[in-house]
Amino acid sequence: MINLDGGQWQTVYNILSFGLISMLATTVYTLVAQHRVLPKYRNALVLSSMVTFIAGYHYIRIFDSFKDATVEGSFNVTTDINASANAFNEGYRYVDWILTVPLLLVEVIAVLALAKEASKSLITRLVPASAAMIALGYPGEISLDNGTKVLWGVLSTLPFLYILYVLFVELGKSLDRQPEGVAATVGRLRMLLIATWGVYPISYMLPLLGSDINDPNTFMWRQVGYTTADVLAKCLFGLTIYKIARMKSLAEGMKVD
Amino acid sequence: MINLDGGQWQTVYNILSFGLISMLATTVYTLVAQHRVLPKYRNALVLSSMVTFIAGYHYIRIFDSFKDATVEGSFNVTTDINASANAFNEGYRYVDWILTVPLLLVEVIAVLALAKEASKSLITRLVPASAAMIALGYPGEISLDNGTKVLWGVLSTLPFLYILYVLFVELGKSLDRQPEGVAATVGRLRMLLIATWGVYPISYMLPLLGSDINDPNTFMWRQVGYTTADVLAKCLFGLTIYKIARMKSLAEGMKVD
Numbered sequence: 001m002i003n004l005d006g007g008q009w010q011t012v013y014n015i016l017s018f019g020l021i022s023m024l025a026t027t028v029y030t031l032v033a034q035h036r037v038l039p040k041y042r043n044a045l046v047l048s049s050m051v052t053f054i055a056g057y058h059y060i061r062i063f064d065s066f067k068d069a070t071v072e073g074s075f076n077v078t079t080d081i082n083a084s085a086n087a088f089n090e091g092y093r094y095v096d097w098i099l100t101v102p103l104l105l106v107e108v109i110a111v112l113a114l115a116k117e118a119s120k121s122l123i124t125r126l127v128p129a130s131a132a133m134i135a136l137g138y139p140g141e142i143s144l145d146n147g148t149k150v151l152w153g154v155l156s157t158l159p160f161l162y163i164l165y166v167l168f169v170e171l172g173k174s175l176d177r178q179p180e181g182v183a184a185t186v187g188r189l190r191m192l193l194i195a196t197w198g199v200y201p202i203s204y205m206l207p208l209l210g211s212d213i214n215d216p217n218t219f220m221w222r223q224v225g226y227t228t229a230d231v232l233a234k235c236l237f238g239l240t241i242y243k244i245a246r247m248k249s250l251a252e253g254m255k256v257d
Numbered sequence: 258m259i260n261l262d263g264g265q266w267q268t269v270y271n272i273l274s275f276g277l278i279s280m281l282a283t284t285v286y287t288l289v290a291q292h293r294v295l296p297k298y299r300n301a302l303v304l305s306s307m308v309t310f311i312a313g314y315h316y317i318r319i320f321d322s323f324k325d326a327t328v329e330g331s332f333n334v335t336t337d338i339n340a341s342a343n344a345f346n347e348g349y350r351y352v353d354w355i356l357t358v359p360l361l362l363v364e365v366i367a368v369l370a371l372a373k374e375a376s377k378s379l380i381t382r383l384v385p386a387s388a389a390m391i392a393l394g395y396p397g398e399i400s401l402d403n404g405t406k407v408l409w410g411v412l413s414t415l416p417f418l419y420i421l422y423v424l425f426v427e428l429g430k431s432l433d434r435q436p437e438g439v440a441a442t443v444g445r446l447r448m449l450l451i452a453t454w455g456v457y458p459i460s461y462m463l464p465l466l467g468s469d470i471n472d473p474n475t476f477m478w479r480q481v482g483y484t485t486a487d488v489l490a491k492c493l494f495g496l497t498i499y500k501i502a503r504m505k506s507l508a509e510g511m512k513v514d
Contacts, residue, residue: 005339006338006339006340007339009342010338010346010348013342013346013348014348014349014351014352017315017318017349017352018352018356020314021311021314021315021352021356022356024310024314025307025310025311025356028306028307028310029303029307032288032291032303032306033300033303035296036296036299036300067342070342073341073342073343074341074342075342256297
């Protein structure tokens with residue numbers, strides 16, 4: 001049980017609602033914007049719509065879970081998922097990530113429209129690595145024991161480092177052949193990914209750093225941090241994918257409408 | 258706690274419901290009307306759909322919040338957000354505005370289809386200014402202290418004045434190059450924006466003017482005023498954007514269907 005005050009409760013409530021509608025609005029926008037890029041880039045855009053659609057769904061669940069976990073007539077939120085079915089369920093975040101994180105990486109590869117073999121090779125390595133990264137983080141997230149947390153945290157970091165290697169070393173080689181401006185935008189996309197993904201391990205490590213995650217302020221900032229990172233890593237990321245697809249379409253002779 | 262009578266309660270309930278369906282209906286209309294304008298104007302129309310979609314979502318939340326805040330079997334509405342999680346939550350309005358107000362300004366620039374550099378320059382100034390205007394208003398809105406209210410109100414007015422300068426002085430220069438009738442319609446659009454935005458600071462200042470915002474009548478008129486302003490600033494605004502896009506499409510040789 002976390003005893004939030006009114007301001008903290010409202011902040012969590014409003015930031016979750018903000019995440020929810022940002023995801024859904026971006027979904028509609030990227031679906032409708034498809035005709036503005038060449039057909040070969042539309043798959044990247046649809047994948048982006050799927051990412052924000054899946055995330056929007058999970059934000060509806062997280063939002064409702066937060067309301068259900070609030071004890072009637074107070075700002076106290078039940079968080080012990082082993083004690084009550086109404087407890088605030090952060091498991092949704094992991095279900096969301098295991099679906100959306102591999103899709104996000106496929107989006108990047110799809111929008112670059114590399115040779116078929118190169119795409120396939122990158123995807124068959126990035127997808128399992130990213131799924132492993134999320135799956136290995138989960139046991140540490142739900143454990144209350146610091147030793148267990150460290151163990152799974154380290155295991156989860158290994159595929160993360162491998163993803164960085166693939167994105168920066170392997171993918172870097174093929175960026176030279178992209179039209180002007182595209183390489184720079186992909187570079188910024190890669191930095192956006194690293195910067196936003198950095199929020200998750202920081203949040204994961206809070207209990208290890210001696211921070212009490214049942215402290216109302218820590219709880220509030222964790223929700224603000226997760227949601228902001230999700231909106232940047234999915235909505236801003238998807239809109240950047242759209243921008244790259246549009247730049248490449250125009251560079252390849254699509255008529256400016 | 259505000260003790261509304263039956264008529265006041267019904268008025269608030271009905272006006273919120275009216276706002277909700279106006280937003281959703283305009284969303285569908287502007288999405289479906291896209292093929293009636295040239296491709297280059299469709300982005301402006303999609304942005305308008307996003308604005309009304311986001312606002313429609315928030316009206317669903319505001320409407321539900323009003324019902325949840327009503328004490329069972331009475332017309333009494335709980336409004337102290339620091340006392341109860343079920344209190345009527347006006348925070349939604351700020352979450353809505355911080356997303357929709359920048360988008361509304363981008364809509365205006367998008368429908369004018371200016372040269373790329375000119376568009377970019379206007380957008381990079383209008384978007385941060387409008388986000389700052391909303392963000393700076395929020396601490397004053399939730400404060401119960403008049404001095405704090407005045408301080409944040411003044412700070413919020415500075416970016417507002419800057420937006421007026423950009424829209425009337427800078428944007429004015431590029432209106433000469435628009436087809437006949439378009440400049441006049443953009444002028445009316447600009448006036449609509451100022452007239453409807455005027456409702457928000459008036460509502461903000463009510464407590465400063467000695468008005469008791471817990472007075473049932475004041476509460477009712479505040480909801481009527483906000484909702485009417487939102488419908489004009491988003492639905493009528495979006496339909497005017499469509500009208501401009503249609504006029505420009507016809508002027509540029511699109512076949513009358």
